[in-house]
Amino acid sequence: MSWLHSIDAAVFHFINGTLSNPIFDEVMPFLSGNFFFIPALLLIGVALIWKGGKRGRIFLLLILLVVALGDGWICNTIKKAVARPRPFYEFPSAHLLVGKGKAFSMPSSHAANWFAATTVAFIFYRRSWRFMVPLGLLVSFSRVYNGAHYPSDILVSAILGTGYAIAFVWLANSIWQFIGQRWFPLWWKISPSLINPNPPIDPQNSAFRVPPSAFDSHFLRLGYILIFALLAFRLFYLASPAIELSEDEAYQWIWSKHLALSYFSKPPLIAYAQFLGTTIWGDTEFGVRFFSPAIAAILSLLLLRFLTREINARVGLALVAILTATPLAAVGSILMTIDPLSVLFWTAAMLVGWRAVQPDGTTRHWLWVGLWMGLGFLSKYTNLFQLLCWLIFFLLWPPARKHLRRSGPYLALLLVAISLTPVLLWNSQHGWATLDHIANNGGLGNDWHPTLRYAIDFLINESLLLNPIFFIGMLAGVAQVFNLLYRRFSTCRMSPVRGGAGFKPAIQQVKNLRYDSVTKSGLNIFLFSMGAPLFLFYFAYSFHSRILPNWIAPSIVPLFCLMTIYFHSQWPTHRRILKPLFIAGLTLGFPMIAPLHETDLIPKFLKRTLPAQADPLRRVRNWRETSRAVERAREKLATEGKPTFIIGDHYGITGEISFYLPEAQRQIRENPIVFFRSSSHPKNQFYFWPGYESRTGQNAIYVQQVDLPKLPNGWIGKWLRGGKDLTAAAPKPNPSAPEILEQFASVTDLGVMEIFYGERVFRRIQLFECRNLRDAPR
Numbered sequence: 001m002s003w004l005h006s007i008d009a010a011v012f013h014f015i016n017g018t019l020s021n022p023i024f025d026e027v028m029p030f031l032s033g034n035f036f037f038i039p040a041l042l043l044i045g046v047a048l049i050w051k052g053g054k055r056g057r058i059f060l061l062l063i064l065l066v067v068a069l070g071d072g073w074i075c076n077t078i079k080k081a082v083a084r085p086r087p088f089y090e091f092p093s094a095h096l097l098v099g100k101g102k103a104f105s106m107p108s109s110h111a112a113n114w115f116a117a118t119t120v121a122f123i124f125y126r127r128s129w130r131f132m133v134p135l136g137l138l139v140s141f142s143r144v145y146n147g148a149h150y151p152s153d154i155l156v157s158a159i160l161g162t163g164y165a166i167a168f169v170w171l172a173n174s175i176w177q178f179i180g181q182r183w184f185p186l187w188w189k190i191s192p193s194l195i196n197p198n199p200p201i202d203p204q205n206s207a208f209r210v211p212p213s214a215f216d217s218h219f220l221r222l223g224y225i226l227i228f229a230l231l232a233f234r235l236f237y238l239a240s241p242a243i244e245l246s247e248d249e250a251y252q253w254i255w256s257k258h259l260a261l262s263y264f265s266k267p268p269l270i271a272y273a274q275f276l277g278t279t280i281w282g283d284t285e286f287g288v289r290f291f292s293p294a295i296a297a298i299l300s301l302l303l304l305r306f307l308t309r310e311i312n313a314r315v316g317l318a319l320v321a322i323l324t325a326t327p328l329a330a331v332g333s334i335l336m337t338i339d340p341l342s343v344l345f346w347t348a349a350m351l352v353g354w355r356a357v358q359p360d361g362t363t364r365h366w367l368w369v370g371l372w373m374g375l376g377f378l379s380k381y382t383n384l385f386q387l388l389c390w391l392i393f394f395l396l397w398p399p400a401r402k403h404l405r406r407s408g409p410y411l412a413l414l415l416v417a418i419s420l421t422p423v424l425l426w427n428s429q430h431g432w433a434t435l436d437h438i439a440n441n442g443g444l445g446n447d448w449h450p451t452l453r454y455a456i457d458f459l460i461n462e463s464l465l466l467n468p469i470f471f472i473g474m475l476a477g478v479a480q481v482f483n484l485l486y487r488r489f490s491t492c493r494m495s496p497v498r499g500g501a502g503f504k505p506a507i508q509q510v511k512n513l514r515y516d517s518v519t520k521s522g523l524n525i526f527l528f529s530m531g532a533p534l535f536l537f538y539f540a541y542s543f544h545s546r547i548l549p550n551w552i553a554p555s556i557v558p559l560f561c562l563m564t565i566y567f568h569s570q571w572p573t574h575r576r577i578l579k580p581l582f583i584a585g586l587t588l589g590f591p592m593i594a595p596l597h598e599t600d601l602i603p604k605f606l607k608r609t610l611p612a613q614a615d616p617l618r619r620v621r622n623w624r625e626t627s628r629a630v631e632r633a634r635e636k637l638a639t640e641g642k643p644t645f646i647i648g649d650h651y652g653i654t655g656e657i658s659f660y661l662p663e664a665q666r667q668i669r670e671n672p673i674v675f676f677r678s679s680s681h682p683k684n685q686f687y688f689w690p691g692y693e694s695r696t697g698q699n700a701i702y703v704q705q706v707d708l709p710k711l712p713n714g715w716i717g718k719w720l721r722g723g724k725d726l727t728a729a730a731p732k733p734n735p736s737a738p739e740i741l742e743q744f745a746s747v748t749d750l751g752v753m754e755i756f757y758g759e760r761v762f763r764r765i766q767l768f769e770c771r772n773l774r775d776a777p778r
Contacts, residue, residue, distance in 0.1 A: 004152075008151055008152045009087075009090075009091075009150075011144075011151045012087055012094075012144060012150050012151055013091075015141070015144045015145050015151065016087075016094055016095050016145055016147050017094075017095055019145065020095050020145075024145060025097060028097060028141075028142040028145045028146050029097045029146055031138050031139050031142040032110065032139065032142045032143060032146055032148070033098075038591075042587060042591065045060055045587060046583065046584065046587050048060045049583045049587065050579075050580060050583055054191065054197045055124060055197050058124075058194050058197050059120065059121070059125070062120055062168070062169060062172055062194070063120045063121070065168065065172070066116050066117070066120055066164070066165050066168045066169070067113050067116060067117060069164075069168065070112060070113065070116050070161060070164050070165070070168075071109050071113055074112075074160070074164055075109045075112050075157075075160075076103070076109075078106065078107055079103055079104040079105075079107065080104065082104065082106045083104050084104050084105045084106040084153075085104065085105060086104070086105045086148065086149070087105065087147060087148075087149065087150050088147050088148075094147040095145075095147055096147040096148075097145070097146040097147060098146045098147070098148055105148075105149055105150060105153050106150075106152075106156060107153055107156050107157035107160055108140070108143050108149045108153045108154055108157040109157075110140065110143050110157075111139070111140040111143060111153070111154045111157035111158055111161065112157040112158070112160050112161035113161065114132075114135065114136035114139050114140065114161070115136050115140075115157070115158045115161035115162050115165070116161035116162065116165035117132070117136075118132040118133055118136050118161075118162075119161070119162045119165035119166060119169075120169060123169055123195060124195070136158075140154045140157070140158065141154075169194075169195065172194055173193060173194045173195055176188075176193075176194050177192075177193075180192070183218075184218045184221065184222075186214060186215055186218060187215070187218055215314075216308070216312050216313045216314070217313070219313035219314045219316070219317045220308055220313035220316070220317075223304045223308075223316055223317040223320055224301075224304075226317070226320060226321070226324075227297050227301060227304070227320065228297075230296070230300070230324060230333075231293055231294070231296070231297040234292075234293035234296070234333055234334060235290075237334070237597065238285065238286050238289050238290070238292075238293065238334065239286050242597070242598060243285075243334075243617060243620040243621060244285060244620050244621055244622075244623045244624060244660070245285055245288060245289075245623065245655075245656065245659060246335055246337075246620050247619065247650075247651070247652025247653070248337050249274075249288055249289070249336055249337065249655075250652070250655030250656045250658065250659045250660075251651050251652060251654070251655035251684075251685075252266070252270050252271060252274060252337070252338075252655075253283070253288055253655065253658075253659055254655055254658055254659075254668065254685075255270070255271035255274070255685060256271045256272070256274040256275040256278060257668050257669050258271075258669075258689060259271060259272065259275060260426060261423070261425050261426040262422055262423040262425075262426035262427065262434070263426075263685050264430075264433055264434060264437060264682060264684055264687070264688065265434065265437050265684065265685070266338055266381075267338075267377065267378045267379060267380065267381065267422075268378060268422060268423075269338075269341055269375065269378040269379045270336075270337070270341060270379065273291050273336070273341060274287075274288055274336065276291070277289070277290040277291050277336070283659070283665055288336055289334065289335065289336040290336075291336060291340070292332070292333060292334060292335060292336040292340050293333055295340040295341065295343075295344050296329075296332065296340065298344065299343065299344055299347055299557070300320050300323065302347060302348065302351055303316060303319055303320065303323075303347070303557065303561065304316040304317065304319070304320055306351050307319055307561070307564070310523060310565075311565060311568060315564055315565065315568050318568075318582070319560060319561060319564045321586060322470055322560060322564065322585065322586075322589075323557075323560065324589075324593075325467060325470075325585060325586045325588075325589025325590055325592075325593065326465075326466055326467050326470060326556075326560075326589060327464070327465050327466070327467065327589070327592050327593055327596060328465040328466055328549065328550065328553065328556065329556065330593045330596060330597075331596060332550075332553065334597070335620075337550075338379055339380070339550050339553045341375075341379035341380070342376060342379045342382065342383055342553060343554055343556070343557060344379075345372045345373070345375045345376030345379055345383065346376050346383055346386060346554035346557070347554075347557045347558075348368075348372040349369050349372035349373045349376060349386060350386075350526075350557075350558055352365055352368045352369055352372065353365075353390070353526075353530075354523065354526055356368075356369055356403070356408060357400045357526070361403065361408070362408070363406070363407060363408045363411065365408070366403075366408030366409055366411055367408075367411055367415065369412045370411060370412030370413065370414065370415030370416055371415055373386055373387075373412065373415070373416050374415050374416050374418065374419030375419070376554075377416065377419050377423075378419055378422070378423075380554075382534070382551065382554060383554060384416075385534050385554075386530070386554070387413075387416070388533055389529050389530050389531075389533050389534065390409075390529070392529045392533055393525065393526055393529035393530070396485065396525050396528075396529060397522055397525050397526070397529075430682075430688060433688075436682075437682075450543045450544070451543060451544075452543070454542045454543065454545060454546045454547065455539065455542040455543050457542070457546065458538070458539060458542040459539075461549045462549060462552065464592075465549050466556065467585055467588060467592065468588070469581060469584055469585035469588060469589075470560070470563070470585050470589070473563045473567065473581070473585070474559045474560060474562070476563070476566070476567075477528075477563035477565075477566040477567075478528065478532050478535075478559065478562070480524070480566050481524050481525060481528040481532070481562070484524065484525070485525070523565065524562060524565065524566065527558045527559070527561050527562040527565070528558075528559075528562055530555075531554075531555035531556070531557070531559035531562065534552060534554060534555040535552050535559065538551055538552050595610075595616065596616055596617075598617075599615050599616065609758075609759070609760065611711060611760075612708060612757070612760045612761055612762050613708050613709075613710070613711050615760075615762075618757075618762050618763070621757055621762060622755050622756075622757050622763055623656040623660050624660045625755055626653075626656065626657070626660075626755050626763055627657045627661045629753055629755060629765070629767075630646060630657055630661070630701060630703055630767065631661055631663075633701050633750060633767050633769075634701045637699050637701060637769050638699075640699065642697070642698055642699045642771075643695070643698045643699070644700060644701065645673045645674070645675065645692055645695060645698065645699075645700050645701075646661075646664070646673060646674045646700065646703065647674075647675050647676070647677050647692065647701070647702045647703065647740070647770070648674065648675070648676055648677070648703050649702070649704035649705065650676075650704075650705060651676055651683075651684040651685070651686060653705055653765075654674055654675065654676045654686065657674050657703070658672070658674045661674065676691075677702070677737060677739065677740060678691050678692070678693060678739065678743065679739070692773065696774070696775050697772055697773060698772075698773050699769070699771050699772070699773075700744070700770040700773065701767055701768070701769065701770070702740055702747070702767070702768040702770050703765055703766075704737075704765065704766050704768075705763070705764070705765055705766075706752055706764035706765060706766050707764075708761065708763075740770060742774075743770075743773060743774055744770040744771060744772060744773055744774065745771055745772035746770075746771045746772065747768050747771075748768060748769040748771075749766070749768055750766070750767040750768060751766065752764050752765070752766045753765050753766070
């Protein structure tokens, strides 16, 4: 091994040192990674989807799976097992032209990925080796020249990448051979092999003469497979250490340890959902979040079945794919806040509600509507807005009004009223604190000075979080219903009334419309009524106050359903325009979603580390390390001989430390050691639980967060150019809150502590040693 290593080192020095020259110094780092690589891949991907036909789409799917599994699973596993240091650690004088990677050296992910991609490309496009092999060799050579890998790393990686690429393609083809004949027989007859998906068409083969409607069951099964695959991926992702709890999740986890009829700022169902999840899986991130991907899967199944029944399975599958490529929906399938529950019950009430307003709708259907709406209200107060949506639907669609002469809608309303009981009881016992909180949070007491700033922010944020292409498509669907209503009511002519003077509006004709002749337009108006009022309300309110992007979450599903149905109706005549837009929406959406799951992918492809302030995962990372830093300060203060507890300046950091500090998590019910600072009026749920006032004479560590400096104007350009000073040191914050100074005999500032994630400052906290808690004033 020593002899082999000496040869390896000699070849490394020859390539890295002897061959060094100014031209290679510029070219080789560019080959290892540059800004143009990802845009070029996206363009190639779009071209394959749009013009590559069946072969191009299968090739693209397989190459993505091979590279993702090979890089993320095989290469990383071997790197950790072999644990070979990078050459610049053994040879400090090495000519290093790229950053010092933290991963180990064997194997090289760059080389393995290139040769894996080259192998898959060769299987599908034999002539591709003419440019793929030279590019793979150049990239592999650049890794040695740049000082990042040994030559043996490249050799092993090339063999490894080629090997697992062949294995993955063979496995995928074998799986298709197995399930294709059983689950997708018509598709399998057309393409019996993934490797050769376009065989010569036999005119005598009846499979090629099957009408498109015959494939409906195939699209339905494909939808089931997609939903199951997404559920499995999300569960595995949550089981990994990729992210930690957000502040709201940790805060509401504490609620689940103090079950009640309601809470200060939210209804009670989120606490009960987390209680059930952590009872099954324990007090872990997976237990807290288990129901979020489960809810996303249930929601997708409901929508797939609904659209399959109303339109066809292809439309249902398209909607599931659209929601998967929508950032806000993707976040909601991972984080367990009140929004997944709210969206689920809003959608369930909507779907069964459409069944209830049909001519054969029964009281049982209306009871389900009331139950789901009631559970929706117990998830999020916004869901009460669905009552207004129902009122608007009855106003816009006269054929549904005959149900108002039956008992069903009123029984549903009774169930909704019953669901208000727990919240009303809790508030009556606590001085109607929730009403004050909602009024203050919504700025209802502030004077209205209309401004465009918040409205523009609302539209920009929603367009990004809903995928710009799908957001425009959603607005087009809404505009189509507006146009439908305008045309319907503008055609109301005045006709003479027999037997006397005067006129009656022809709108009476609209009231007499039959369900069987207008079901399609009725569904569009129903979906519009279930989503547009909430969206438009918050848009109008954005001229008064800032609107958080997730507030419109319940309206997304009905409006996306409306968009999908509308463009399905336009597909036969505008396919040449709609197909590229649909492909572009998916192509744009998935790269937007990937960094929301793992922002460490960005420097891997763009060779630029995202500034901490702009990192979307900053709120769900490094809380464990933050809690350890606070615990070290508490242990040091405890050496003075007095019991020591922790006080947080915000409910979020209080919840995070309570969850990630083992001692605090164990004692969360009986003897908590982490508290929110005392106040004279309720600011959050901690106000209604026992505080630290009874710990007279004890010491405490007070923790307050310090904001990172704001990014300068034009930071994106500076970041792309490789700027390094985007997280400059923040000025020292002001001393602690005045009430802390009054509550303790002495308060000592320990200064600002920086919590790093890699080389970036992810969080800043300021700690104070607070000694001798005074008696609370009476």
